[in-house]
Amino acid sequence: MDERAFNKLIEFLEKIPAICGAIGKGADDDGFWWVKFEIDINHQFAWHTIQELGYVLNYMSLEERLPTSFHPVSPPPYMNGGPEEFLSWVIECSNPEFKPGTCAEWLKGRLPNPVEDLDQWRNE
Numbered sequence: 639m640d641e642r643a644f645n646k647l648i649e650f651l652e653k654i655p656a657i658c659g660a661i662g663k664g665a666d667d668d669g670f671w672w673v674k675f676e677i678d679i680n681h682q683f684a685w686h687t688i689q690e691l692g693y694v695l696n697y698m699s700l701e702e703r704l705p706t707s708f709h710p711v712s713p714p715p716y717m718n719g720g721p722e723e724f725l726s727w728v729i730e731c732s733n734p735e736f737k738p739g740t741c742a743e744w745l746k747g748r749l750p751n752p753v754e755d756l757d758q759w760r761n762e
Contacts (some may be wrong), residue, residue, distance in 0.1 A: 639665035647673060647738040650745060653754040656681040669734025674711070674726050683759040688727075694748045695729055695741075705733035706741060 644663045651657055651673065658678045665671040677684050695708035707730045731741065750758035 639669060639671055644671075644673065644738045647742040647745075650742045650753065651675060653752075654687055654749070655754065655756055655759065656684045656687040663738075670730070670732055671734075671738060672728055672730045673738065674728045676725070677727055679725075683756065686759050686761070690749050691727075691729070691745075694745055698748070704741075704744065705736045706731050 641663075643665075648661050648663065651661055656677050657675050658681075659676045662674040663672065677687055681687075691708045695704060695706040698704065707728075709728060709730075710725055711728050712725050729741065731738075746753070752758065
């Protein structure tokens with residue numbers, strides 16, 4: 639997969655307030671792709687970020703689910719003592735027809751808007 643296919647999704651994810659650090663990306667020969675990032679668990683909207691991404695990417699519609707999965711990943715705790723800075727989050731896609739840019743559009747249409755505005759993340 640061309641590296642440019644990830645630009646739209648990564649640019650969007652970088653705007654989400656609780657997402658921090660570098661965002662990794664990759665794809666296999668079958669066109670399955672992934673992006674990996676950190677969420678600052680001390681950010682006031684960390685839990686909101688996890689809930690929003692989990693809702694849209696995992697279970698927004700039980701009848702017509704997206705071919706994506708959002709979940710945490712970590713090296714074995716015995717290797718790093720288990721501190722939260724080693725916890726990462728990944729979006730994986732199992733359908734080569736569903737491109738990272740399409741994923742960005744789904745997120746843009748369903749997450750707080752504008753996504754970088756902290757006031758939009760507050761629950762009433």
